[in-house]
Amino acid sequence: MKRKKKGIDFKQERTRIYDDQNPDVYREKKKYKEPTVCSECGAVFRKGRWSWDTSVEDAQTAVCPACRRISDKYPAGILEISGSFSEDHKDEILKLIRNKAKAEKNEHPLERIMDIEHQDGKKVISTTGFHLARRLGDALKDAYQGELDISYDAENFIRVYWNR
Ligand SMILES: [Zn+2]
Numbered sequence: 021m022k023r024k025k026k027g028i029d030f031k032q033e034r035t036r037i038y039d040d041q042n043p044d045v046y047r048e049k050k051k052y053k054e055p056t057v058c059s060e061c062g063a064v065f066r067k068g069r070w071s072w073d074t075s076v077e078d079a080q081t082a083v084c085p086a087c088r089r090i091s092d093k094y095p096a097g098i099l100e101i102s103g104s105f106s107e108d109h110k111d112e113i114l115k116l117i118r119n120k121a122k123a124e125k126n127e128h129p130l131e132r133i134m135d136i137e138h139q140d141g142k143k144v145i146s147t148t149g150f151h152l153a154r155r156l157g158d159a160l161k162d163a164y165q166g167e168l169d170i171s172y173d174a175e176n177f178i179r180v181y182w183n184r
Contacts, residue, residue: 058084063129070129086130086148095146097153097178102142105184
């Protein structure tokens, strides 16, 4: 039997952290003092939202929800890509994913790719934002058709499957 490639089991990982940590720390609507700047990525919280605004002065520092998810390995979404077409066009598909993710991150600092893993012919992309996983799935469907499936596993967690 082929040995499974070592990787992070996000579901297990999430369950473990979910048990011993308050998931509220990841909430995007959490109240921060304004302005707050993230000590990890420099995103700024002001007027109730996160942006890349660099013009703030006298900001206090905190870690934004996206950076917190990255350090805790606690994604908000997972996109699984499978199928022989996606394997044959791997480079092109990953390029589309990265471009789309870059554009999303510019607009929405909390929507980022956490990790891209290759597992048994599948590509597993974890995201810090709930919306990004879905938007990446939609972008694949728009560009290449194929089958898109979306499931909501738990509160504020999305799992998107694209197969072609
Ligand atoms: Zn941050």
